[in-house]
Amino acid sequence: MDGLNPGNESNELVMNDAKNKTMKTQSDINNSKLPEGWRWVRLGEVCELIMGQSPPGSTYVDKPEGLPFFQGKADFREYFPNVRVWCTQPIKIAEEGDILISVRAPVGPVNMNNLKCCIGRGLAAIRCKDDTINWFIFWYLQSIETQITSLGSGSTFGAITRDGLTRLQIPLPPIEEQKRIASKLQELMQDIERARTVVEKQLEAVKALPSAYLREVFESEEAKKWERKRLGEVCEVFSGSSAPQEKKYFENGKYPFVRVQDLGRYGKTDNLKDTKDHVNDIAIKELKLKSAKKGTILFPKSGAAITTNNRAILGTDAFIVSHLTAVKPKEGIADTLFIYYWLCLTDMIQYMENPGYPSLKLSIISKITIPLPPLEVQQHIAPELKEKMAQVENLESAIRNQQSALDALPQAILRKAFKGEI
Numbered sequence: 464m465d466g467l468n469p470g471n472e473s474n475e476l477v478m479n480d481a482k483n484k485t486m487k488t489q490s491d492i493n494n495s496k497l498p499e500g501w502r503w504v505r506l507g508e509v510c511e512l513i514m515g516q517s518p519p520g521s522t523y524v525d526k527p528e529g530l531p532f533f534q535g536k537a538d539f540r541e542y543f544p545n546v547r548v549w550c551t552q553p554i555k556i557a558e559e560g561d562i563l564i565s566v567r568a569p570v571g572p573v574n575m576n577n578l579k580c581c582i583g584r585g586l587a588a589i590r591c592k593d594d595t596i597n598w599f600i601f602w603y604l605q606s607i608e609t610q611i612t613s614l615g616s617g618s619t620f621g622a623i624t625r626d627g628l629t630r631l632q633i634p635l636p637p638i639e640e641q642k643r644i645a646s647k648l649q650e651l652m653q654d655i656e657r658a659r660t661v662v663e664k665q666l667e668a669v670k671a672l673p674s675a676y677l678r679e680v681f682e683s684e685e686a687k688k689w690e691r692k693r694l695g696e697v698c699e700v701f702s703g704s705s706a707p708q709e710k711k712y713f714e715n716g717k718y719p720f721v722r723v724q725d726l727g728r729y730g731k732t733d734n735l736k737d738t739k740d741h742v743n744d745i746a747i748k749e750l751k752l753k754s755a756k757k758g759t760i761l762f763p764k765s766g767a768a769i770t771t772n773n774r775a776i777l778g779t780d781a782f783i784v785s786h787l788t789a790v791k792p793k794e795g796i797a798d799t800l801f802i803y804y805w806l807c808l809t810d811m812i813q814y815m816e817n818p819g820y821p822s823l824k825l826s827i828i829s830k831i832t833i834p835l836p837p838l839e840v841q842q843h844i845a846p847e848l849k850e851k852m853a854q855v856e857n858l859e860s861a862i863r864n865q866q867s868a869l870d871a872l873p874q875a876i877l878r879k880a881f882k883g884e885i
Contacts, residue, residue: 498883507629535585570615695829703783716741800845
């Protein structure tokens, strides 16, 4: 490891600890059975290890001169498309086809190098010798990334030494089998990436559905015929109180206190009940906190949170912070769900007076006009929208489950591969 001084007792302890971790982990590996014809080898036996070393600072330039310089894991991008620093006097060089591994926090991530470059102290290059296929080694190292991470030692930050890398045990089949497995893994990983792309596009399409459903209602030809009312005419518009600061106001608190962050946890919800903080009777009495009844609609009125357009309907009576706007539809005039869905489509950014300090005035919010059909029409439309939103939520949840399954699939495939099962 760069910076270790021979003879320094603390450094020797760190190095010995790293050795012990390596030996313990690898002894467990050695006890596992390999397919016929496979054998355990140390990484240092079948690969050359080039530990990175940063060149003098004066040799760094920000224009294409010399070799691209990569310092550590932060530079890991597929095919390294964004070279930001170049080195005119490279010291440690990685060749195309070398495996780059992060050897300083975080320890373990690997990437296949596709160009000749200079590597700093945060990286090491693993160069395969004869009868060893680089992609086979790459995939195996990726399969044990967590184990490699656990080998990182150091009082300030995790790092793995050359000796730690050298001692890593690798299951090695005959070269033709290495080629076959590496090729199969490439094919399977590409299939997974294609599946991920499809699922990501599906998720984006699903995320767009709520706004599409809302526009179908509130921007329809029918909506253009509805009477337009000021929000303040059909709803009570108010804000909350300054947030309590002292611990005594929250001790044994039993009344929900809603902050902007509580809306942020959900984005949009028609049943906000859970809040991080709860206030007690002392807070209510001494601070005269502003309450909001169940069914009140909330959204941010100050700060960058306005741009999130988060919306919530209270599912319980609660006290609210002053940074929130509260909209309580008047009974017999406006339906809560109908107003909520209209607010979900309304971008409050357009009503901010000072973009430099984002804020909304209650007087301005009260004057916003809303297309409002008769109450019975509102009460017919709102449940239909709620049902559609529930369908979207279920669909999004199913797609996210697909994403989770795809995320877990590479490691499952790699485990099978290095048991000789693919």
